[in-house]
Amino acid sequence: MTRWRAFPPLGRVFRAGGSAFLLGAVLAACSSNPMTGRSQLSLLPENTVIARSVSAYKAELAPYAKKNRLNAQAVQVERVRGITNRLVAQAVRYRPDTANWPWEVNVIDDPKTINAFCMPGGKMAIYSGLMEKIQATDDEIAQVMAHEIGHALANHGSEKMSVGMLSDVLVAAVAGNNAGARQIADIASLLLWQLPNSRGAETEADRIGIELAARAGFDPAAAPSLWRKMMKASGEEGRFDLLSTHPASESRMETLNELVPHMRPLYAEAAAQPASLPNRLAANVRDVTPGAEAEAAPAPRPLSLLNPAVQAFKRGEALLPCEDCGMAFYRRKDKLRAYHEGRAWEILAREVLEVGYAQDISWYYLGAAAEGLGLPVASEYYRRAAELARFKETHCKGLLADLCNGIDLPRQAEQALARLAP
Template sequence: MLSYTRVTKWTCTGLVVAVLAACAAVNTTSSGTVGVDRKQWMSGLVSETELNQAAQQNYTQVLSQARSQGALDKDAAQTNRVKNIANRLIRHVDVFRPDARAWNWEVHVISSNELNAWCMPGGKMAVYSGLIKQLNLTDAELAAIIGHEMAHALREHSREQVSQQMATSVGLSVLSAVLGQPGVQDLGGRLSEVMFTLPNSRQHETEADLIGVELAARAGYDPRAAITLWEKMAAVEKGQQQPEFMSTHPSSTSRINELRTITERVMPLYQAAPKA
């Protein structure tokens, strides 16, 4: 008769193998001029379609709540400004993935003092009025933010994170079952955060910077505005609580230094692009 421990180990090993087998290395986007070509591990258990459907439901809820509070697209001129900038950027998403031109892109402005902006899977975006007003953003700086958030959706960073979380969750369950130690879950959670969440978050932010700057340049917005944007962010950050928009981002100093290199690379695209 097999012992319980051996059965458990074999069962857990089978679970790990099943999860890993369901993962595949993919390229969600082309590399573009900026050269984003990292392979991403995606789980077949988390489909793009399902995640987009979930994003649509969440987006509908967010918009409904903002509408009930009288905070959705409250300033018509501001909303039109954001939509116009977003539409110019959307025209160039096929450089990174042609199928994204057919996405049902949508952007709204939510009246809030938060310095925040985001783009859900499938192109569902929101920009918070506090970000625009408090930083006194130029059109080019706003394009840098919107392009950055669009890049997260193009690269399917959310699906990548969900895939990693699923694999990590199974791995931690296996470790806990095999070792039979009650403290493994807590220790594993900390290890998981260090090994996966933080490094990948920073990597995702760098990729979003690269793609966002190229989208802005191709749309005719000066890519150097990304530098002035983060200089403004750095000024806000000093002596204050970190804005939500920056909560998982690299430090402003390192980001600005990287952006100086990136913007030089895409300046020819900006110089060749129509400015209207």
């Protein structure tokens, strides 16, 4: 999506505020992605981002409404709303705060355009071309919309606006050529370096989308099939906007294909009892009284995204494939220590698996996490830690670096094994 370009260059607002304010703003601007936990830049409060999106949405739809090309075909509109209602119901389970978003979906009657979007705040649209040109099935429409909703849930719109602001600021700072400005430029460039490229945002949206759709009862296999259809259609005449902002590469489809089997149980569960799925957008544009939702039903713990690596870990099939990931482990060393000490078992396991460093300390942490979660596989992980600690190549205390994080290996692994022995 490139729609956010329409927003004014907000950097000017910041320049006017002075560099001390700017410095503080930039330093305070990193927040954690509400869906994936990834650190992301966020210079604007969410309600500002949503307010801007709402006006951009109105501006986008107005010309079509004028030409009677908005929601022109009742059957299509009903179909799309039926699908998005189910997706939004699931979105709210992951981010309960989005129950207060002004969710809305409309169909733009434009048979030549294959496109769809969901802005921050849940303002969605789909172009009729997406349904007609590639003969999209309900499952495929669900995958497109869920992917777009994924962007909104992961705050990608807000992130893009922030990057835009920051690059504006960066240019001004470099042009200013004074010590304070240079300092800001240094910080700004550091932050820019840390940002994911749009490919990263795409992967995140794919990941969120396929799970939302599965939980809403839509076939996960439709995700790769949809992109394949779009690739095929791109050879024909017409505009293919979605494909131009979403490159449908082979690697993208491979990643989606790998996710399909992990999503199957969620899909089967939802498909078995479609009647029990809540219908969120029944009135399409919902009037929301802030706070009323929470009182009406006690909020359950929000869902978090399924993590295939963590599931394998719980089954005793954890994989730590990386032999030269010492640097990556070193960077997360303090975090891992804090999770271990704070008994945050699930996140400890997730982070260790994400690094994948094939060393005794990693297996020890997996053992501790499994023990903390009461999993019988704990001994097996401790046993691997004790084994690897005997070889200098796989022991955390090396000649140059100590990655043991204060854990005495193999002694502590052996103690744990004795403790867990029947």
